[in-house]
Amino acid sequence: xxxxxxxxxxxxxxxxxxxxxxxxxxxxxxxxxxxxxxxxxxxxxxxxxxxxxxxxxxxxxxxxxxxxxxxxxxxxxxxxxxxxxxxxxxxxxxxxxxxxxxxxxxxxxxxxxxxxxxxxxxxxxxxxxxxxxxxxxxxxxxxxxxxxxxxxxxxxxxxxxxxxxxxxxxxxxxxxxxxxxxxxxxxxxxxxxxxxxxxxxxxxxxxxxxxxxxxxxxxxxxxxxxxxxxxxxxxxxxxxxxxxxxxxxxxxxxxxxxxxxxxxxxxxxxxxxxxxxxxxxxxxxxxxxxxxxxxxxxxxxxxxxxxxxxxxxxxxxxxxxxxxxxxxxxxxxxxxxxxxxxxxxxxxxxxxxxxxxxxxxxxxxxxxxxxxxxxxxxxxxxxxxxxxxxxxxxxxxxxxxxxxxxxxxxxxxxxxxxxxxxxxxxxxxxxxxxxxxx
Amino acid sequence: xxxxxxxxxxxxxxxxxxxxxxxxxxxxxxxxxxxxxxxxxxxxxxxxxxxxxxxxxxxxxxxxxxxxxxxxxxxxxxxxxxxxxxxxxxxxxxxxxxxxxxxxxxxxxxxxxxxxx
Numbered sequence: 001x002x003x004x005x006x007x008x009x010x011x012x013x014x015x016x017x018x019x020x021x022x023x024x025x026x027x028x029x030x031x032x033x034x035x036x037x038x039x040x041x042x043x044x045x046x047x048x049x050x051x052x053x054x055x056x057x058x059x060x061x062x063x064x065x066x067x068x069x070x071x072x073x074x075x076x077x078x079x080x081x082x083x084x085x086x087x088x089x090x091x092x093x094x095x096x097x098x099x100x101x102x103x104x105x106x107x108x109x110x111x112x113x114x115x116x117x118x119x120x121x122x123x124x125x126x127x128x129x130x131x132x133x134x135x136x137x138x139x140x141x142x143x144x145x146x147x148x149x150x151x152x153x154x155x156x157x158x159x160x161x162x163x164x165x166x167x168x169x170x171x172x173x174x175x176x177x178x179x180x181x182x183x184x185x186x187x188x189x190x191x192x193x194x195x196x197x198x199x200x201x202x203x204x205x206x207x208x209x210x211x212x213x214x215x216x217x218x219x220x221x222x223x224x225x226x227x228x229x230x231x232x233x234x235x236x237x238x239x240x241x242x243x244x245x246x247x248x249x250x251x252x253x254x255x256x257x258x259x260x261x262x263x264x265x266x267x268x269x270x271x272x273x274x275x276x277x278x279x280x281x282x283x284x285x286x287x288x289x290x291x292x293x294x295x296x297x298x299x300x301x302x303x304x305x306x307x308x309x310x311x312x313x314x315x316x317x318x319x320x321x322x323x324x325x326x327x328x329x330x331x332x333x334x335x336x337x338x339x340x341x342x343x344x345x346x347x348x349x350x351x352x353x354x355x356x357x358x359x360x361x362x363x364x365x366x367x368x369x370x371x372x373x374x375x376x377x378x379x380x381x382x383x384x385x386x387x388x389x390x391x392x393x394x395x396x397x398x399x400x401x402x403x404x405x406x407x408x409x410x411x412x413x414x415x416x417x418x419x420x421x422x423x424x425x426x427x428x429x430x431x432x433x434x435x436x437x438x
Numbered sequence: 439x440x441x442x443x444x445x446x447x448x449x450x451x452x453x454x455x456x457x458x459x460x461x462x463x464x465x466x467x468x469x470x471x472x473x474x475x476x477x478x479x480x481x482x483x484x485x486x487x488x489x490x491x492x493x494x495x496x497x498x499x500x501x502x503x504x505x506x507x508x509x510x511x512x513x514x515x516x517x518x519x520x521x522x523x524x525x526x527x528x529x530x531x532x533x534x535x536x537x538x539x540x541x542x543x544x545x546x547x548x549x550x551x552x553x554x555x
Contacts, residue, residue, distance in 0.1 A: 159490060
């Protein structure tokens with residue numbers, strides 16, 4: 001058994017493959033997971049041994065979480081970073097063996113993984129009952145569940161229905177519900193889509209899982225919390241601008257990961273974590289380096305074009321050439337040489353360039369603002385659009401845009417488009433619930 | 439007889455090999471999966487329909503174009519054989535031929551035959 005122990009020790013020394021599930025209030029910590037040493041963030045539960053639940057699990061997220069939990073291969077373990085408000089469902093009552101840890105605690109993740117593969121810890125039992133969703137055993141002439149391969153019900157699941165294709169063919173249309181824990185999509189986004197091959201024919205946005213719990217956490221857990229706070233209380237301009245630059249860089253890191261540039265993404269995350277106003281040059285260098293990446297340009301050029309008529313606020317509108325910015329009417333920005341950055345095209349590539357340019361500009365502004373303090377009153381330009389009392393938060397309007405943008409796109413372009421809009425379902429829910437950030 | 443012995447050895451060895459790999463497969467397959475563990479990953483849901491679906495082979499136009507031009511290349515074989523005898527005349531003729539083909543590709547490109555979706 002010496003060999004078995006040696007193999008277990010070897011396996012325990014490897015990076016812990018972790019599949020993160022982001023719940024309510026977990027978005028602000030999510031960017032840090034990839035930076036933990038000895039931990040590898042994977043894109044599918046099939047490749048993970050540790051399920052990491054960040055933040056609170058709302059009723060809408062519970063059933064999908066159990067499904068994802070069961071899709072981790074054995075041996076598996078669950079680690080929960082509940083964060084501050086533990087007012088949601090206590091995971092320990094549903095999943096049994098859950099290791100609760102402080103958010104950002106990488107040692108627990110590595111420790112749990114080492115115990116798991118070293119044999120010191122038993123694998124989590126399945127959370128869902130061992131039932132077939134559709135009865136099929138013994139049905140049909142060969143016990144295969146249906147009456148035939150075409151038009152039957154193989155394994156208890158019916159085949160897709162046919163519908164016309166633009167080329168005049170009748171082809172199968174596969175109805176799928178994607179999300180809310182599908183990594184290329186923002187956490188919580190559910191898309192009901194109909195796929196013909198890799199082309200999306202129909203799109204509907206599913207119910208927001210962060211909605212429907214009126215006693216849920218206040219928008220304090222949002223990744224734009226600092227901006228919502230600044231809309232109500234005096235806040236130094238330098239702090240606001242530094243947070244804006246950090247937000248845009250974290251978003252850029254997610255986009256780069258989506259495009260397969262994982263190490264570049266890590267580099268951007270590291271820059272975002274240690275970001276200071278003096279880093280304007282680094283951000284400009286990054287923007288120039290990404291401009292030079294042909295593959296990234298090709299994958300984003302002309303994809304997901306948003307016209308100014310569709311969205312008239314925030315970086316999305318500015319990437320389409322409209323110089324709208326709440327900072328123009330903000331006295332706190334008078335006299336420090338602020339003028340909005342704009343791009344043209346309004347596609348995913350323009351939005352990437354726009355946000356990187358805005359991050360560099362924000363650091364520049366933070367440098368020039370000195371000790372200037374912004375007073376509440378006028379609308380505050382948040383990283384997704386203006387935040388003002390009595391108006392919905394910007395994410396809600398962007399989510400509503402999805403069906404029109406995605407229909408007719410290929411799968412990869414659709415994922416690029418969704419990522420390029422920088423959606424936050426929690427912000428959308430918070431806006432819908434309160435009607436106002438205040 | 440020696441050949442028969444060799445054949446017998448091969449058959450027995452292959453048979454043992456098959457049994458051994460089968461045994462390894464069974465030994466490793468100790469974890470039985472529940473139905474929720476078996477379904478494809480969709481981000482927390484279950485598929486409603488089976489994924490046996492007929493989809494559009496979108497590269498068919500490109501495949502046809504490739505085949506057509508691949509066959510044209512066959513004409514280059516006899517040309518290569520007589521190239522040394524004919525010299526510059528053969529070169530000019532082949533250039534004309536290739537330019538005509540190139541115009542064909544440009545036309546197909548303009549008509550959108552190289553578009554994927």
